[in-house]
Amino acid sequence: MTTLSGWGNVPARGRERLSERIERASAGAVLSRGLGRSYGDSSLPPSSEPIVLGTRLADRVLDFDPETGALRAEAGLSLLELNRLMIPRRWFTPVTPGTQFVTLGGMVAADVHGKGHHRAGCFASQHVRALRMRVADGRVLEVSRDQHPDLLLATFGGMGLTGHILEVEFTMRRVASPWIWSESRRVDDLDEFIARLKETSVEWPYQVGIVDGLARGEQLGRGILDYGRWATAEEAGGRPVRFKRRVTVPFSMPAALRQRWSVGLFYSLLVRKHVPRHKRHGLRHFEDFFYPLDTFRRWNRLYGPRGFTQYQCVLPNAAGVSAVRRLLEVMAREGGVPYLAIMKDCGPEGEGMLSFPMAGTSLALDFPITDDTQRLVDRLNELVIREGGRIYLAKDMFTRPEHFAAMEPRLAAWSAVRERWDPEGALRSAQSVRVLGDAP
Amino acid sequence: MNIVMLGATRGMGRALARLLAERGDRVFLLGRDAEELERSAADLAVRAPNFKGFRGHAPCDLSDTQSFAPALRAAEEALGRVDVVVVTAGLFATQEQLEADIDRTELLLRVNFTNTVVFCEHARATLMARGGGTLCVFSSVAGDRGRKPVALYGASKAGLSHYLESLDHRFRDQGLVTICVKPGFVNTGMTAGLKPPPFAGEPEKVARDVLKAIDAGTPMIYTPSIWRLIMLVILHLPRAVMRRVGF
Numbered sequence: 187m188t189t190l191s192g193w194g195n196v197p198a199r200g201r202e203r204l205s206e207r208i209e210r211a212s213a214g215a216v217l218s219r220g221l222g223r224s225y226g227d228s229s230l231p232p233s234s235e236p237i238v239l240g241t242r243l244a245d246r247v248l249d250f251d252p253e254t255g256a257l258r259a260e261a262g263l264s265l266l267e268l269n270r271l272m273i274p275r276r277w278f279t280p281v282t283p284g285t286q287f288v289t290l291g292g293m294v295a296a297d298v299h300g301k302g303h304h305r306a307g308c309f310a311s312q313h314v315r316a317l318r319m320r321v322a323d324g325r326v327l328e329v330s331r332d333q334h335p336d337l338l339l340a341t342f343g344g345m346g347l348t349g350h351i352l353e354v355e356f357t358m359r360r361v362a363s364p365w366i367w368s369e370s371r372r373v374d375d376l377d378e379f380i381a382r383l384k385e386t387s388v389e390w391p392y393q394v395g396i397v398d399g400l401a402r403g404e405q406l407g408r409g410i411l412d413y414g415r416w417a418t419a420e421e422a423g424g425r426p427v428r429f430k431r432r433v434t435v436p437f438s439m440p441a442a443l444r445q446r447w448s449v450g451l452f453y454s455l456l457v458r459k460h461v462p463r464h465k466r467h468g469l470r471h472f473e474d475f476f477y478p479l480d481t482f483r484r485w486n487r488l489y490g491p492r493g494f495t496q497y498q499c500v501l502p503n504a505a506g507v508s509a510v511r512r513l514l515e516v517m518a519r520e521g522g523v524p525y526l527a528i529m530k531d532c533g534p535e536g537e538g539m540l541s542f543p544m545a546g547t548s549l550a551l552d553f554p555i556t557d558d559t560q561r562l563v564d565r566l567n568e569l570v571i572r573e574g575g576r577i578y579l580a581k582d583m584f585t586r587p588e589h590f591a592a593m594e595p596r597l598a599a600w601s602a603v604r605e606r607w608d609p610e611g612a613l614r615s616a617q618s619v620r621v622l623g624d625a626p
Numbered sequence: 627m628n629i630v631m632l633g634a635t636r637g638m639g640r641a642l643a644r645l646l647a648e649r650g651d652r653v654f655l656l657g658r659d660a661e662e663l664e665r666s667a668a669d670l671a672v673r674a675p676n677f678k679g680f681r682g683h684a685p686c687d688l689s690d691t692q693s694f695a696p697a698l699r700a701a702e703e704a705l706g707r708v709d710v711v712v713v714t715a716g717l718f719a720t721q722e723q724l725e726a727d728i729d730r731t732e733l734l735l736r737v738n739f740t741n742t743v744v745f746c747e748h749a750r751a752t753l754m755a756r757g758g759g760t761l762c763v764f765s766s767v768a769g770d771r772g773r774k775p776v777a778l779y780g781a782s783k784a785g786l787s788h789y790l791e792s793l794d795h796r797f798r799d800q801g802l803v804t805i806c807v808k809p810g811f812v813n814t815g816m817t818a819g820l821k822p823p824p825f826a827g828e829p830e831k832v833a834r835d836v837l838k839a840i841d842a843g844t845p846m847i848y849t850p851s852i853w854r855l856i857m858l859v860i861l862h863l864p865r866a867v868m869r870r871v872g873f
Contacts, residue, residue: 204818206636207662243636243815246669252677260665271648271673 190238194225194583195486195493196555198616199233202240208262212320212350215239217615219346220262220289224296225496226583227616228345233626235614239350241291247271248353256315258355261291266480273427273472277358278416281309286477291351296580297343297541301392301476304533308543309356310342311536317341318353322608326352340603342538345579347613347622348604363422366392366475368414368467372460376407376514380507380547383531386413392475393531398453399517399524399551400446406514409529410460414467414475422469430473434483438491444554449525489525489554497566498550498578500532500543505573510547516569517551520562524551539600542578550581560584567593579617590621628705630698632656632686632745633715635666637814638764641833642712647673647680654701656686657715680705688715688737694748702752710760710840711749713742718816724778731778738782743789750793750802758801762840763790767808767848770857773873787846794845803843807836810853823873825852 190200202219205211212218219229219238231238241262249258255277259268266286268279283298292298294317297310306312316330317338327349329338341348373379379395386393393413401408479485486494501509510529517524528550532543553559563584570577576593577585591597601622611624618624628651634643635657643653647670655670657663663683671679682704686697702708717734724731746761753759768776769783787806794804811817812827827850835849848854863871 204815206640206815240818243818246665247672248665248668250672250677275677 190219190222190230191493192226192229192583193223193486194495194555195489196227196495196583198227198230200231200236200238200616203237204240204243206243208239208241208244208260208350209318209320209326209352211239212352213324214612215350217346217613218261218291218350220292220295221264221287223285223288223292225494225581226579227620228296228580228582229292230616232614232616232619232624242289244352245289250358252277255358255360256355257358258316258353259290261294261351261354262289264289265293269472270429272358273361273364276361276364278361278472279309280313280357280359281306282476283309284477284479286473286480290354290356291346294342294351294354295344295346296578297536297538298580299532299543301394301530303543303548304387304393304531305391307533308342308536308538308541311538311541314342314354314356316355317351319349319351321349322610322612336603337607339537340539340600340607342536343541343579344539344600344604345615345617347615347618348607349613361416362419363417364427364472365417365422365425366414366470366472367417367421368392368412368470368475370410370412370460370465370467372408372457372463373411374408375404376511377507379407379409379411379529380510382411383529383547386411387531387533391415395529396456397514397527397529397549398457399527400450400453402518406511408457409527410456412475414470417469425469427471430471430481432481432483435485435487437487439488441490444488444490446523449523452525489552492555494525494552494554495559495563495583496550496552496581497563498542498548498581499566499570499575500546500548500578501570501573501575502544502546505546505575509569509573509575510549512573513549513566513569516565517562520565521558522551522553522562522566524553526550526552539596539603540579540594542576542580544576546575550578564589579621582617582621585621587621587623627651627709628654628707629710629712630654630656630701630705630708630749631712631714632688632697633713633764635659635662637714637816638809638812638829638832638836639712639714640666641829642714642836643670644673645833645837647671648675650675650679652680652705654680654705655683656697656701657683658685658687660685688741688745689733691741691744694745698748698752707756708752708759710762711753712840713745713749713761713763716742716764718779720820721775721777721779734779735782738779739785742786746789746793750797754797754800754802758803760803760805760840760843761793762805762807762836764807764809765790767810767853767857770808771860771863771868773860773868775873791846798845803845805836805839805844806846807832807839808846808848808853808857810848810850810856812850825850825856827853 189197216235244260244262390413397409567589684700765787766783768780790806
């Protein structure tokens, strides 16, 4: 039997059955999987039914109205292909995650957010108008705010557990040019970081902070804040945009190079190189701005053969800056060495019943997996529960069911809808077995 | 250009149709399933430079020779003039599947060889009645040498390649350009269940190669191009070696 893994590179028993005709192939399937970019076990099958439906060949655009921006496509269409088709013609997805290697179906299932959450919200909650779905009893349905709204909202962020997403209809937005106008700023400590995040979120549609994950004491929370907007046609001056060449990381990084000192060196260079404190970048390629890691195919190999996990949580504004400080302190105390630490300001919670973001600060920390990872995640989760925050299932591989239930008061309502549409629990994933207690 | 494509709803045909539509060519689709044709036609129309490209299709089933003439007529009526006919349709099954099922074998041989040739004869007539054009047909590297894992599928493609070469020799000076495309292993829905060998290609790469061949009138191409080298070696291996190795 072959294995499948999420982006965290932790293999599990399973196989993908690819089909160009997912409407037919989804009958009886246990789970759909797009490009497998969720980090943990969201896209992996339960152990008793090891074959998932691979949707990435179902990638046709079915309709686009250049008057309104309404676009309908098959769920396996990737953001990479959508950008390739639409960016040169000045259209862009209303919400983009940090990689183009995702499918529309995956973007709905995780109700993805991005650098623009404070303004544009989540992809599905705020911008998807309708879905075509195959539900557990075998029916194929049009699902919208008028037809089966409960199913629609439970599917936004529902991790593919409420039915197979076959088609997605959403509204694209016009952009003035294919280029980004951006600035960045060096930030010296956490208080300043949070203040600047709030400040830039008022003026700028896109923002992201890279935090030095190893800095302690006075320097805790230092890093770089990056923000931008689409350049105007005058700023871009009609420069056409070419898509980037990609480089593949050829093998797993050996342990000798994956040490505290090498990670520290990376952060130091990142922060110290940022001279002056406040840079006007001017025009930037949209791929550099939104998808810096997409340049490296298989960058997950940098974390070594045991793979990695990303711990992403959001802490509510009410908990204040001190909650973020406490989280970084718990991480340091538990010996967590994040290879990458990303901080963002989130806007209000979306309509998706299990949609991740809430008004507050989101932190995403990448850790190589070690024997201590479970304990680290447990301690972080305990803190997140105390502070009234929650974690993002699309990244998760270690959260315990009791912790998830404690941080997700919306779970009962979502489960009730899921139960209504799939009383037998036919649609499952390795993650739903682990976190929601589904039958293996 | 005006192009008629048989079998472009999936795989390499889909990728090629997209390239053509994206540069503004008009693609008319032929295939078995009306709904699939409609969805692919919609996809191509959005890809056209103005978002509202040409949209047309007609039913045509490679296992039914009676469907060929009406399909080509419908295409010609819709397009006005046909410049290129592309055939990517065909059946595939593993040697084990075929050996276990004689009816499936008979169907595969008939569809991939006899009926494809009959379709090409119709297409030839259509193109030559307008003074010429390009006929581009997907054969396979499997037809180049008798090999253990593709005895039957390979035989159907060997016959097809042979026909296509002859056709090009016979009619090129009368304006008919025939292109025989020999893809190696390409990752598509057709090969999804098989273990990909080293050098497995992607349909988008194949599509770019084929587009170049159509524009240049290259009579035969291997694609991705590494397969030219691989087949050069395989074609020169002695029989005794071929008998021993597994490919």
